[in-house]
Amino acid sequence: MSDHTHGTHEVGEIPPANTGTIWRTFWILLGITVVEFTLAYLMKAGGLRTSFFIIMTLVKAFYIVGEFMHLKHEVKSLIWAIVIPIVFIIWLLTALLMEGGSIFELR
Structure with a gap:
């Protein structure tokens, strides 16, 4: 054996x-x-x-x-598959917060 x-x-x-x-x-x-x-x-x-x-x-x-x-x-492609969407989500949240704050400036 x-x-x-x-x-x-x-x-x-x-x-x-x-x-x-x-x-x-x-x-x-x-x-x-x-x-x-x-x-x-x-x-x-x-x-x-x-x-x-x-x-x-x-x-x-x-x-x-x-x-x-x-x-x-892990392999680099898996790491990038996780990191890139997070970067875009952070960018989206930043853009939404900046645009959402501008509504008070228009009034």
Whole structure:
């Protein structure tokens, strides 16, 4: 019979946890969050602060999707098939908010 084990582990043996990657991800996300809150706390309220929050939130979201949903290990065409519609949705929301705000200027 052939041996169906993969790698160097015995049959039934649980491979060691990859906690280093998890901790690295934790520290990166914590660092981004600390920078986000520190700069947002020091900035005046307004469009620049809101834009900064949105950009930093998108950076964290893409990192989480890439790391925990394993998207960064997929083929590039799948990644682009997910990213391009998101970019167009963000563009659509921005255009709708800008046009929706202009209704008050016409009156």
